[in-house]
Amino acid sequence: MKNSVIVVGAGGAGLVAALSAHERGAKVTVITKEYPTRSQTCMAQGGINAALGNAGEDSVEAHIQNTLKSAHGMAKESAVEFLCQSAPEVLAWLDGIGVPFSRTKDGKIAQRKLGGASAARACYAQDYTGLKILHTLYDRCVAVGIEFLNERYLLDLLTHSDANKTYVSGVLVLNKRSGEAEVHEAQSVILATGGYSRVFHNHSTNSVASSGDGVAAAFRAGAVLSDLEFIQFHPTAMKNSSILISESARGAGGYLLNSKGERFTNELAPRDEVARAIHKEMLKGESVFLDIRHLGKEFIEHELPQEAKLAKLYEGVDPIRELIPIKPSAHYTMGGILVDADAQTNIAGLFAVGECANQRVHGANRLGGNSLLEVVVFGKKAGESAVRHIKESLPLVSALSKKEFWEAKIKEIKNYTNEINFYQAHQELGEIFYKNVGILREENSMQEAVAKVKEMRSTLSKMGVSDKAKEYNTNLTEFLEFANMLELGELILLCAIERKESRGAHFRADAPQSEARFEANSLIGRDMAVRYEN
Amino acid sequence: MKISIKRKDGFVSYEAEGRTLLEALNRLKANVDATLAYSSGCRSSVCGSCAVRVNGKEVLACAHQLQNGDVVEPLHNVPILRDLVVSMDKAYAMNAKAKAYQSSFVKEVVLSVEDEQRNALQSDCILCGSCYSTCPVYAVNEEFLGPFALTRVLRYVSDKREQNPKEKIETIQANGVWDCTLCNACTLVCPQGISSKADIEKLRARSAMLGYTDPSFANFGGGFGFDGSPQF
Structure with a gap:
C-alpha cells in the first residue's frame, strides 16, 4: 500500500516506531503474533537509564563511559553517544505521555543504581518499569488510532531485487486464527520482533515468544546479522x-x-x-x-x-x-540484525529496532537499564527512517511467490512423519546450549553442539506436527518457532566458535584473554562465513 | 493429578503434573496432546496472556498452583477461538471506546510522590481480561465498557498530566460507570489486586461532582425536587 509502514512486533520498540512513523504522516500497521502489551518489554523491571541526576550527581558523559566500558570495545561510539545524549529528552517524552514513574520527594523522576553504573541512573516505576512504559505506549497508540493486526505469525519478508540491491516489499504472515497465509505489502517494514534467548529453552528468563522469528526471517531475506555470540546471562x-x-x-x-x-x-x-x-x-x-x-x-x-x-x-x-x-539464565541477546545509525538494514526499506537489531550500543555486555532506553531512542529513529524511505523510494513491486511457497511448505510440514517430538528436541537444544554455549564456552563442546544442531535440522522432517488443524494451530506455530531457533542456533555457534577469545558475555575457557584482532563486530550473512568489522 | 479441560466437544480429563497450571499445560502439549490450544507468554504473571477459568474462577495459568480435580475453561464474555484461547479484540477495543489514554502530550508537569501513588495500583493492570470475564453486566449489556477499561480511565483522570478529565468523565456515562452493579466480582479475580469496583465508585463520585447522575435513578421517578424531597 502507498505511504504505508508495517511494524512487526508490538513491544516497546515496535510501538515507539509506530508512533514515530504515524506522527510523520505514514499509515502504520502493527502486526504481532500475540497482542500488544504481551511482549517481552513488560518483563523489564529495573529501569530506563538517563543521566538526569535526580538522585545524586550524574552526567551524560558518565553514562557514555559506563556503557562503553561494559561493551568491551565492541560498541560503536557514535551510537552510544546518541543513545546517552538522547536519554534525558526521551525520558521527558515518556513522562509527557503519562508513564507513571516513581518520584523523588522533590517531585522528580526517581532513579536507582544498577550494575556497572557510576550513578543512580535508572528511572523506574516501582519494579514494573517495562510494564508501565509498554502499557502507556499502547494507550498512546490507541489515542492516535494506530491499526493493530493481532495474532499474525511472521513467516517471511517479501523482497525483490534489481542488479544492485534488494528491496523489501512487505511481509508474509500466518493468520493464527484462520490458518491462512496473508500478504501485507508496504514500502517500509520495521522489524521489532525481539531477541532469541528461548534457544536456551527453560534456561532463559524470557517470554516463550522470544524465538528470534524476525532475526531468522531477515537472515533468510539476505540481511546481515551481527554479534550473535554475545548472549547475556542474567545473574539472578x-x-x-x-x-x-x-x-x-x-x-x-x-x-x-x-x-x-x-x-x-x-x-x-x-x-x-x-x-x-x-x-x-x-x-x-x-x-x-x-x-x-x-x-x-x-x-x-x-x-x-x-x-x-x-x-x-x-x-x-x-x-x-x-x-x-x-x-x-539467558536473558538478552546483544546481537541481531545489523543496522546503521538510522536503523536501516542492508535491505532497502527494511529497518530493525530493539533486541532483534544490533545497533551496536551494548557491545559484548549490555548494561541494565539501557535496553528500555534503546527501544525508545532507536524506535523513534526507525519510524523516521521508514517514513523517509517511503518518500524516496520507487513504487512497490509485488513479490507474491513466497505465499505459494509457504502454503506448500505448511502442507508439507503437516505431512512430516512426526517420529521425533520437537518439544523434547527443543528442551534438549536448551540443555546443550546452556551447558556448552552458556557462561563458559570452549571449542570442543561447541563443536559437539554444532553437530547436534545440524542433526536436528536435518531431522526436522521427522518431527513436524501432530495437530493437522487449520485454525489456531499452536503446534504448527511452535514448530516454526523451533525451526527458527535451530536456524539461529547454528549461526550463534559459528560466530561463537570463530571468536577465539574472551570478551564480555562471550567467555572462552580455552581462550580466556581478549585479543586485539577480535575487537570488532562479527558479521554473518547467507554465505555462512563469519567476518569482522569495526 | 487429574484435571479436566474444556475443549471443543466438552470436558476432557488428563493426568497432569506441574507446580503451576501453565507447567501442566506445557507438559500435556509437549507429551500427551499437541492439539491442545492455550496462550502463554512471560510465565511470571506480568504479560496477561494466560488467563483462564479454574473451578469457576479466573486465574493466570502461570500463577495457579495445580490442584487435583481442577476444572479448566476459557474466559467468559469473549469468543472462544480454540480450546482455552479466546479473542480479546472486542474486549481490548473497550479501551479506545472509553478513551482510556491521556488526551495529549504535556510538558513539564511536576508530580509528587502522592500524585504518583494515586494511580500506581491502577497502572499495574496487565490486561489479562480476568475482570472482563467475570463481570455479570455483559449478560445484559454487551456494550458495557467494563472493569479494566474503566480502571484505566481512572488511572488517567487521576493523573495531573491529564488536561481534559471532563471529556473522559463524559465518555464513561453511557455504558460506563452507571451500568456497573458494584458486585465486586472483578476485585476478587484481579491477579494484580486492583479493584475496578472501587475505581468505578471513584469515577461515579467524579461524575457526580461534574453534575452527572445515575440515569437509572433519574428514570426511577422525577429525581429530587428543588427542596430535596423526592418526587414520584
Missing part, C-alpha cells in the same frame, strides 16, 4: 523457574551468598562478571542465593513488590524472611 534468575529477580534487588543492597552464607563477589559488577562468579561457585558444588532480608519488610513491599510476589509464587520463599535460590 530463580533456580527452578528461571524467572527473573531484577537487578534492582542488588542495586538496593541485596547480597549474593553461597551455601556457607558467604558473599563471594561484588554484586554490582557488570552482569557478565557476576554471572561468571556465580557459575564458578556452582561448579564448586555450591548453591547460590540472593539475600534481601536485611533491606526490611517495608522497603521490599514498597520498592520490590513484584520480586517478593514472584519469589513466593514460583520459588515458594518469602524474601522478607528467606534466601532466594538463584542461577544465571
